[in-house]
Amino acid sequence: MKAIEIKKDLFYVGVNDRTKHLFENLWPLPQGVSYNSYLLIDEKTVLFDTVEIGYSDVFFSKLESALNGKALDYLVVNHMEPDHSGSLALLKTKYPNIEIIGNARTAEMLAGYYGITDNLKIITDGEELKTGKHTLQFHLIPMVHWPETMVTYDITEKTLFSGDAFGTFGALDGGITDTQLRPERYWDEMIRYYSNIVGKYGSPVQKAIAKLSGIEIATICATHGPMWTEKENISKVVALYDKLSKYETEPGVVIAYGSMYGHTEQMAETIASELAAQGIRDIVIHNVSVSPHSNIIRDVFKYNGLIVGCPTYNNQLYPEMEALLSKLAARGIKNRYFGYFGSFTWAGAAVKNIAAFAETSGWEVVGVPAEMKQAMNQQSRDAAVALAQAMAEKIKSDKK
Ligand SMILES: Cc1cc2nc3c(=O)[nH]c(=O)nc-3n(C[C@H](O)[C@H](O)[C@H](O)COP(=O)(O)O)c2cc1C
Numbered sequence: 121m122k123a124i125e126i127k128k129d130l131f132y133v134g135v136n137d138r139t140k141h142l143f144e145n146l147w148p149l150p151q152g153v154s155y156n157s158y159l160l161i162d163e164k165t166v167l168f169d170t171v172e173i174g175y176s177d178v179f180f181s182k183l184e185s186a187l188n189g190k191a192l193d194y195l196v197v198n199h200m201e202p203d204h205s206g207s208l209a210l211l212k213t214k215y216p217n218i219e220i221i222g223n224a225r226t227a228e229m230l231a232g233y234y235g236i237t238d239n240l241k242i243i244t245d246g247e248e249l250k251t252g253k254h255t256l257q258f259h260l261i262p263m264v265h266w267p268e269t270m271v272t273y274d275i276t277e278k279t280l281f282s283g284d285a286f287g288t289f290g291a292l293d294g295g296i297t298d299t300q301l302r303p304e305r306y307w308d309e310m311i312r313y314y315s316n317i318v319g320k321y322g323s324p325v326q327k328a329i330a331k332l333s334g335i336e337i338a339t340i341c342a343t344h345g346p347m348w349t350e351k352e353n354i355s356k357v358v359a360l361y362d363k364l365s366k367y368e369t370e371p372g373v374v375i376a377y378g379s380m381y382g383h384t385e386q387m388a389e390t391i392a393s394e395l396a397a398q399g400i401r402d403i404v405i406h407n408v409s410v411s412p413h414s415n416i417i418r419d420v421f422k423y424n425g426l427i428v429g430c431p432t433y434n435n436q437l438y439p440e441m442e443a444l445l446s447k448l449a450a451r452g453i454k455n456r457y458f459g460y461f462g463s464f465t466w467a468g469a470a471v472k473n474i475a476a477f478a479e480t481s482g483w484e485v486v487g488v489p490a491e492m493k494q495a496m497n498q499q500s501r502d503a504a505v506a507l508a509q510a511m512a513e514k515i516k517s518d519k520k
Pocket residue numbers: 378379380381382383384385430431432433434435436463464465466467468469494
């Protein structure tokens with residue numbers, strides 16, 4: 121496979137993965153994912169990150185084509201997660217003289233993962249490296265989303281090699297830069313990527329954005345998804361990461377429900393109908409047993425309202441709801457309006473357990489929790505409607 125030239129001296133040597141079902145064995149990849157790696161050809165040659173080990177064959181053939189017989193001088197490791205460092209040990213056997221550039225945290229992981237302790241160049245925050253015509257500047261952005269994460273800025277070309285920051289799910293189907301493809305395809309996948317993978321680290325992302333705010337960016341080369349070259353798209357990508365990391369939202373309500381025999385589902389439908397009757401247009405219902413939690417988390421990051429409900433199951437929460445709530449709790453999501461409902465047949469635990477979750481979430485609980493015994497009756501219907509009305513009122517008052 122041949123490398124693709126992005127601009128003068130810069131080559132794309134990344135790969136597409138359309139085989140993996142679940143990223144991190146957790147998050148579905150309906151449109152695949154790319155592992156991006158870049159080669160800068162200067163007096164010294166510099167590779168930025170590698171790819172997942174399963175794609176090393178394709179990667180090395182692209183790399184060899186781009187090097188065109190030149191030696192490989194440096195590997196910059198912006199991120200050690202194995203979707204990018206997977207081919208690193210093999211790279212070192214093929215190019216034994218390569219010098220690996222990372223920070224102190226990178227070095228510790230290089231030793232632990234790959235037993236690599238030699239030919240390292242340990243950089244500190246803000247340090248620069250001249251490679252010929254180009255000067256690279258390293259910026260540490262710890263906990264976006266691992267402790268060793270950093271970005272590399274090519275001062276000469278104003279290219280930001282950003283690691284996972286500004287990345288997105290979605291393979292590159294032909295075009296690799298935003299001018300060669302339809303960016304619309306990626307926006308929703310970017311929210312899903314951010315919320316699933318980086319979502320917990322809003323505050324480190326904010327610090328990173330503040331730190332990089334002074335530099336002019338002409339091209340973003342992230343480790344997943346398209347290369348962003350157009351001003352409008354660069355602003356959009358940075359603004360999206362900024363907004364998501366502040367946990368800012370649009371007005372709308374996500375209803376996530378669990379149900380075995382359809383009774384609790386009827387409550388979800390009743391709540392949604394009433395929200396619509398109250399003028400809420402953005403309502404998304406997810407069945408927690410069917411919708412990938414990845415998509416539910418994406419939508420919770422989009423909208424300011426969340427209503428959850430499920431049956432009592434062996435005196436506990438319905439398991440799929442338990443799983444969803446624990447994934448939501450792990451992300452430290454802020455500023456949501458939260459309502460809930462639940463059902464039981466002989467002794468209710470669902471509503472009680474969601475109440476305990478609500479307390480730890482720090483969210484504003486809206487309305488009175490609607491609890492249903494066995495099947496829908498006038499009382500439980502009224503409770504569901506009242507809950508929806510309370511939520512609608514909050515969402516509408518927020519719009520003003
Ligand atoms: C495996 C199983 C365990 C259940 N455990 C409880 C329970 O501990 N307490 C209770 O009141 N109801 C229990 N139920 C009854 C369900 O809560 C009830 O069927 C459900 O709330 C009805 O809603 P649905 O039609 O939406 O599934 C259980 C039902 C099943 C199938």
